[in-house]
Amino acid sequence: SLIGVGRLSSNRAVSLLARVYIDFFRGTPLLVQIFMIYFGLPALIQGFGLDFTFDRLAAAVLALSLNSAAYIAEIVRAGIQSIDPGQKEAAQALGMDATQTMQYVIFPQAVRRMIPPLGNEFITMLKDTSLVAVIGFEELFRRGQLIVAGNYRAFEIYAAVALVYLTLTLLSSQVFSFLERWLNPVRQAPKPTLEPVPLSRYS
Template sequence: MWDLFVSSFPSLMDGMLMTLRITVVALLAASVIGFIIGLMNISHFKALRAAAIAYIDLIRGTPLIVQAFFIYFGLPSVLDFRITALTAGTIALSLNAGAYMAEIFRAGIQSVDKGQMEAARSLGLPYRRAMLKVIMPQAIQRMIPAILNQFVISLKDTSILSAIGIRELTQSGEIIIAGNYKSFEIWGMVGLMYFVVITMLSYVSRRIERYYRL
């Protein structure tokens, strides 16, 4: 068992680093998408709200694996271009997480008392500056636990991207098993690595949440 662990760990660690890399990049992109879509969702313009709702419903209403297949196989066949599995998977995860981040931003902004905006506007601040200087700092403080939770969810969702050939942690385990047929041991190692990373993230999330409650 120890020899199996020693021989498999470097490959599994490479897969875990790829998993973390995809998750971080996707969540950064999802934060930008979520912020824009979240603001559109609370806009006074009906067209912007309708577009935001359509995007959120479309992404949340379809599985991530279908979105990954559509971007990796569907679009290139129609538009006649090539895209790597890593790029397609990162885009799919970014768009998927972006829909959930949009709801986090919307809920966070709307959780701030309306009187804060009214007070800022009464002091002469334009709407945009009042949003950035007054509303967003309070909203982000409340959104941090939900954002960290989405990071955990997105990290686990990267395992789905093994279906399009990305060598993240799950596919690294599959490749090792194909060579030694040690399914029980390898999947145990893969599960343990996910568990350790997710437990650490959950601990950080609880600490941050406890800090802001003080």
Template sequence: MKWDQFIIIWQNAPDFIAATGMTLSVTVISFLLALVIGAGTGVARTGRNIFNPIFQVYVEIFRGTPLLIQLFFIYYGLPEAGIAMPAFTAAVTGLGLNGGAYISEIIRAAVLAIDPGQQEAALALGLTRLQTLRYVIFPQAVRIAVPPLMNTFSSMLKESSLVSVLAICEISRLGQLIYTRTFRAFEVYLVVGAIYFCLTFLVSRISRRLERRLRLGWFV
């Protein structure tokens, strides 16, 4: 192998930058969607309500089936039922629903980890359930939930490579396209792997800083 063969990477640098931006866009938007779904589902499942069976089915389905199959179903299967969406929307929806199922368990565990006596005391003092969650439970649950939530973000970042099956030109898809033109698998996939590593390493560093600040009480 000659190092000058990496010239193909330099020639495609603008495409790699654009693909990295697409990967980050899909991941961030999907994570925000998953956070909303997961928080709502997780909090709802800490109490008794008529929707709990539905939430349970949702969590079991999306945790018990491969993400790739979920993406295929949303993008290729739902149109047969009259529900069609662009590739980007399908990718975000699939990743968001899948991530939301896992985040719901993180939120649920974090809320249940708080001493029930605190909630009872807050209710006895006249706070409503929503006020109790807002001022008593959530601030403590956040400290517990942040580390696993950051791990989930890292996982979603790597799993975003699967949206290449929807013809979205993110990092993995671009690597495939360049490989089919150049047949330089070593150089192409070495760079693709390096980009994913750099992104996940950055997320890991941010996660550690957040955890440190939470331990020092800088937040919430």
């Protein structure tokens, strides 16, 4: 995430803006952010005399994206800062500039450490999609509500919805576990083979 990189920028204005963004979206409830974007933003724009309305899908995607970006930014920042500073110094000693150092040395190592928390964030966002039902967007949870309103079998319907969410989260967890294993340099390294040592003719 560029916001995470901006958080580490030596430019104080860029770093401050990134920190304000992260603190706001991590420090306020997602439900409030959804209402603010779907109801508040059009009202603000209409206050300037412009006719503007938000599509439910666009508002839901925007709210979830902005919220998730703040958490991903902190994951990126922590991943980059977890790399030993000696790696950067070694890259500079080889003549690499700051961009090359980040692209070829720091970021590839940081990505491997980011995979587990990124997986957790993806699963959290997947479950948080149920919150957009409050603005009438017909995602999985909202569909369940509409079915319950028709047949009043609340337990069975909500249990089925929970089972679908559970299946999606388990599948996502397996995908990220595979990525973590695939990017693990220890597992990628070829295993050493032991060759028989020939006996000396003098033994």
